[in-house]
Amino acid sequence: MFAFILARILQAIPVLLTVAGISFALFAYVGDPIAQMLGQDFTLAQREAVVHALGLDQPLYVQYIKFVWSALHGEFGLSYRLAKPVGTLILERLPATMELAFCAAMLALCIGVPLGVYTGIRRNGALARFIMILSLIGVSLPTFLIGILLILIFAVLLGWLPSFGRGTLTVVAGYSTGLLSLSGLKALILPAITLGLFQMTLIMRLVRAEMLEVLRSDYIKFARARGLSTRAINFGHALKNTLVPVITVVGLQLGGLLAFSIVTETVFQWPGMGLLLVQSIAVADIPVMSTYLLLIAVLFVAINLTVDLLYYAVDPRLRLNRRSLTGRG
Amino acid sequence: MPLLEVENLIVEFPTRRGLLRAIDEVSFTIDPGEVLGVVGESGAGKSLTGAAIIGLLEPPGRIAGGQIRLNGARIDTLSPERMRPIRGRQIGAIFQDPLTTLNPLYSIGRQLVETMQTHLPLSDRDARERAIQWLEDVGIPAARHRIGAFPHEFSGGMRQRVVIALALCAEPRLIIADEPTTALDVSIQAQIIALLKRITREHGTAVMLVTHDMGVIAETADRVAVMYAGRIAEIGPVRDVVLTPAHPYSEGLMGSIPSLEHRVDRLRQIDGAMPRLTAIPQGCAFNPRCPKTFARCMTERPALLPAGPTRSACWLHAEAAPHV
Amino acid sequence: MNPPARLIARILARFWDTDFAYSFRRAPVAIVSFLVLVVCVGGAVFAPLLAPYNPFDLASLSLMDSFHPPAFMPDGDRTHLIGTDDQGRDMLSAIMYGTRISIFVGLLAIGFALTLGVTVGLVAGYMGGAVDAVLMRIADVQLTFPAILIALLVDGILRAALPREFHDKMEIWVLIFAIGIARWPQFARTVRGSTLVERGREYVMAAQVIGLSSRRIMISHILPNVLGPVLVIATLNLGLAILDEATLSFLGVGLAPTEPSLGTLIRIGNNFLFSGEWWITIFPGLMLAAMVLAINLLGDWLRDALNPRLR
Numbered sequence: 002m003f004a005f006i007l008a009r010i011l012q013a014i015p016v017l018l019t020v021a022g023i024s025f026a027l028f029a030y031v032g033d034p035i036a037q038m039l040g041q042d043f044t045l046a047q048r049e050a051v052v053h054a055l056g057l058d059q060p061l062y063v064q065y066i067k068f069v070w071s072a073l074h075g076e077f078g079l080s081y082r083l084a085k086p087v088g089t090l091i092l093e094r095l096p097a098t099m100e101l102a103f104c105a106a107m108l109a110l111c112i113g114v115p116l117g118v119y120t121g122i123r124r125n126g127a128l129a130r131f132i133m134i135l136s137l138i139g140v141s142l143p144t145f146l147i148g149i150l151l152i153l154i155f156a157v158l159l160g161w162l163p164s165f166g167r168g169t170l171t172v173v174a175g176y177s178t179g180l181l182s183l184s185g186l187k188a189l190i191l192p193a194i195t196l197g198l199f200q201m202t203l204i205m206r207l208v209r210a211e212m213l214e215v216l217r218s219d220y221i222k223f224a225r226a227r228g229l230s231t232r233a234i235n236f237g238h239a240l241k242n243t244l245v246p247v248i249t250v251v252g253l254q255l256g257g258l259l260a261f262s263i264v265t266e267t268v269f270q271w272p273g274m275g276l277l278l279v280q281s282i283a284v285a286d287i288p289v290m291s292t293y294l295l296l297i298a299v300l301f302v303a304i305n306l307t308v309d310l311l312y313y314a315v316d317p318r319l320r321l322n323r324r325s326l327t328g329r330g
Numbered sequence: 331m332p333l334l335e336v337e338n339l340i341v342e343f344p345t346r347r348g349l350l351r352a353i354d355e356v357s358f359t360i361d362p363g364e365v366l367g368v369v370g371e372s373g374a375g376k377s378l379t380g381a382a383i384i385g386l387l388e389p390p391g392r393i394a395g396g397q398i399r400l401n402g403a404r405i406d407t408l409s410p411e412r413m414r415p416i417r418g419r420q421i422g423a424i425f426q427d428p429l430t431t432l433n434p435l436y437s438i439g440r441q442l443v444e445t446m447q448t449h450l451p452l453s454d455r456d457a458r459e460r461a462i463q464w465l466e467d468v469g470i471p472a473a474r475h476r477i478g479a480f481p482h483e484f485s486g487g488m489r490q491r492v493v494i495a496l497a498l499c500a501e502p503r504l505i506i507a508d509e510p511t512t513a514l515d516v517s518i519q520a521q522i523i524a525l526l527k528r529i530t531r532e533h534g535t536a537v538m539l540v541t542h543d544m545g546v547i548a549e550t551a552d553r554v555a556v557m558y559a560g561r562i563a564e565i566g567p568v569r570d571v572v573l574t575p576a577h578p579y580s581e582g583l584m585g586s587i588p589s590l591e592h593r594v595d596r597l598r599q600i601d602g603a604m605p606r607l608t609a610i611p612q613g614c615a616f617n618p619r620c621p622k623t624f625a626r627c628m629t630e631r632p633a634l635l636p637a638g639p640t641r642s643a644c645w646l647h648a649e650a651a652p653h654v
Numbered sequence: 655m656n657p658p659a660r661l662i663a664r665i666l667a668r669f670w671d672t673d674f675a676y677s678f679r680r681a682p683v684a685i686v687s688f689l690v691l692v693v694c695v696g697g698a699v700f701a702p703l704l705a706p707y708n709p710f711d712l713a714s715l716s717l718m719d720s721f722h723p724p725a726f727m728p729d730g731d732r733t734h735l736i737g738t739d740d741q742g743r744d745m746l747s748a749i750m751y752g753t754r755i756s757i758f759v760g761l762l763a764i765g766f767a768l769t770l771g772v773t774v775g776l777v778a779g780y781m782g783g784a785v786d787a788v789l790m791r792i793a794d795v796q797l798t799f800p801a802i803l804i805a806l807l808v809d810g811i812l813r814a815a816l817p818r819e820f821h822d823k824m825e826i827w828v829l830i831f832a833i834g835i836a837r838w839p840q841f842a843r844t845v846r847g848s849t850l851v852e853r854g855r856e857y858v859m860a861a862q863v864i865g866l867s868s869r870r871i872m873i874s875h876i877l878p879n880v881l882g883p884v885l886v887i888a889t890l891n892l893g894l895a896i897l898d899e900a901t902l903s904f905l906g907v908g909l910a911p912t913e914p915s916l917g918t919l920i921r922i923g924n925n926f927l928f929s930g931e932w933w934i935t936i937f938p939g940l941m942l943a944a945m946v947l948a949i950n951l952l953g954d955w956l957r958d959a960l961n962p963r964l965r
Contacts, residue, residue, distance in 0.1 A: 141947035146939045219430035227445045228418030260800035285814035317480045
């Protein structure tokens with residue numbers, strides 16, 4: 002178990018270093034940090050002083066190591082646009098994105114999995130078919146359009162829910178949350194639905210497809226031939242086997258939430274990391290972009306690791322393959 | 331009274347080109363404790379007959395006619411909820427590939443306990459003890475230690491033993507064994523057949539043994555039904571069908587069994603292939619491959635008629651058969 | 655009938671009788687989707703002929719015409735069936751031209767992704783070894799990131815790297831490149847998988863034995879055999895690529911408002927949602943959704959039709 006985790010972490014390090022390399026390359030080559038810092042008029046001497054101060058005259062690998070080192074300490078330079086440390090900027094916006102992504106993920110899982118199981122079991126039922134058609138529409142509607150439609154209906158026409166911002170925030174131990182006030186919760190509803198809907202339909206379709214695949218398998222046929230109850234077959238034997246592949250994809254899909262939060266945050270002017278990124282890309286604010294890239298890479302590696310561990314917990318074959326492999330030497 | 335009676339069973343599949351009749355008026359019986367072998371080429375309808383009996387035909391296949399009776403009571407018309415308690419408890423099943431018939435995520439002990447507790451009023455502890463007993467019975471070494479093991483920790487042959495234990499653990503009166511050795515190594519096949527034979531005799535369980543291996547049938551079965559293109563070509567005591575086959579098709583099949591008594595340079599084989607269900611010829615379905623065809627075979631379907639000790643669907647044995 | 659016409663008729667008749675055509679005829683959803691798609695693509699391709707106005711002709715635009723509601727609304731204008739936008743552009747014409755751009759970007763991006771992905775997949779699968787390991791590792795790493803994020807970052811990097819004027823001129827190609835780059839790994843993975851299978855087949859060994867070059871074997875022997883799944887992925891990804899473009903344009907990093915794609919139109923309309931001019935955003939949105947839905951339904955059907963096991 003420990004060796005398994007360690008191996009996974011070791012595998013992740015080259016990926017992270019590569020992404021850090023891209024990040025660094027962006028930082029060092031794209032755009033012109035000196036011009037950004039000095040403005041239009043500067044003397045050669047001034048320029049050289051800045052180059053020296055920033056360490057840009059040092060060999061590339063030294064610069065790269067310095068970059069990684071300061072990144073490990075949470076120093077990512079200054080945003081061109083806002084002239085504030087990028088680390089601080091992102092930290093300020095992290096809670097908003099996390100809250101949004103978490104609520105959307107819960108929504109997607111708690112509705113998506115049961116619906117997938119239902120439509121898988123009642124494959125030819127009228128309700129199941131109706132849900133499938135709805136889900137296909139859900140997959141085809143782009144996130145931003147769903148957001149716009151929800152705003153049009155619930156904010157503009159009905160006036161029930163706010164269409165932008167996070168509402169009243171409460172600061173708990175330095176972490177600002179919208180979950181503790183009514184207006185904060187109300188502000189969360191539409192963005193969370195918008196963000197979660199796409200993933201929900203995907204998860205549902207995936208669970209359904211896996212369920213159908215498993216229900217066709219020989220061991221389910223054998224379970225039927227042994228007269229096990231439909232309940233035991235569907236929810237014991239079939240669902241558990243369905244979960245194995247579903248976990249992987251769902252893990253990645255939930256990672257996708259972070260990416261799609263960019264769109265949702267733009268539609269709802271939600272003050273998270275995604276909105277920060279879009280605003281930064283529009284003006285080519287390189288430090289923010291490269292930091293975002295790094296951060297996302299770390300998050301994805303963490304998600305992948307969690308997925309692997311879950312996989313390991315669900316599927317005995319993985320555990321035992323390993324045991325027999327080491328056993329045989 | 332026979333344990334199982336199948337009468338004029340018809341199974342059909344709706345397809346693009348119309349209804350396909352995969353099983354066409356098949357009738358046979360199985361007595362308590364008897365082993366009925368069912369042989370034929372792939373696609374002859376052997377496995378489908380088994381699936382129809384336990385009520386697990388894959389849609390869109392469906393029973394379109396005839397009756398299936400267990401202990402005199404019809405089971406082909408039962409609702410799924412009424413049929414479920416019969417499966418496992420009255421009729422068990424063993425499938426072809428032991429590598430895929432066991433749920434990979436549950437220990438074999440759990441699968442045994444679950445099956446027994448579904449059908450029998452057993453406490454957890456009793457069920458576990460019985461599960462160990464069953465595993466020992468089917469020859470799993472160190473059963474008590476291996477009860478918590480997962481299917482992938484066993485070899486194919488061992489897994490088939492587990493499958494046999496699972497099929498028998500609720501003590502059904504009849505087992506439908508669908509090609510139980512086809513997926514196994516040749517060296518293991520004999521062991522599994524011997525195990526199946528011993529354990530069903532001990533428990534007085536009747537067996538419908540579906541296979542395309544005449545050797546297995548000759549060794550194991552009491553009676554044998556030869557199927558061809560969805561119909562029974564010949565049915566009778568295994569000795570008579572093997573030694574003095576009445577139907578030309580059975581004769582061809584028997585010619586393909588290697589024998590120790592007579593040295594032959596080449597095993598005989600039947601020329602040609604079984605017709606596809608979409609293209610079954612008029613008259614006797616076997617007529618394009620039959621060495622003894624005559625005029626009547628081309629126009630009329632032969633019924634299953636007595637032919638000495640067996641019953642055969644061949645005009646050669648009709649009393650009114652015209653001489654050519 | 656002259657011989658070529660007869661030949662075509664015979665080919666059509668034969669196609670009509672295939673299982674593929676049969677399953678199409680039996681799938682009302684596929685037929686409807688196909689028709690919707692024909693209308694969308696037709697309207698887009700022939701927009702210059704069919705559209706009532708030319709929305710790109712800035713000289714013909716007049717602010718006097720701006721914010722007309724659709725014709726069926728109380729104060730609607732009969733000359734603008736589904737209203738006009740803030741610039742006075744006719745929405746119907748803008749949507750037709752916008753669809754044209756969306757389809758253009760989507761097709762080219764998928765063409766790019768397909769070419770890149772199939773090439774990488776063939777080479778990785780056929781060569782094996784270190785080449786395979788490196789290429790697939792890259793694909794795997796990229797696959798862990800959502801395509802839209804990759805496209806966004808690639809677009810952002812190019813925006814920073816290219817001189818401003820050059821970038822603005824090349825925006826549509828930048829978009830195609832960004833979306834294509836974001837979607838190649840799925841093609842590569844699938845093709846590699848099938849190539850591995852095909853490589854072990856006897857006909858490939860036979861080709862190797864008679865001394866055909868690797869390139870020849872890959873292109874004329876393996877490629878045709880792995881195209882089925884590629885077709886399905888391409889169809890499903892075409893819908894996604896169109897959505898990618900719309901999303902990027904909506905986020906404001908895509909096409910400029912002067913030559914709007916569907917995404918740009920929705921972005922423009924979004925500014926007027928609260929002031930009641932809903933039609934500026936809703937109609938392009940419906941168009942986009944209908945088109946992508948049709949592509950997805952068709953892709954779904956195609957997957958089932960090419961994979962009989964699932965039926």
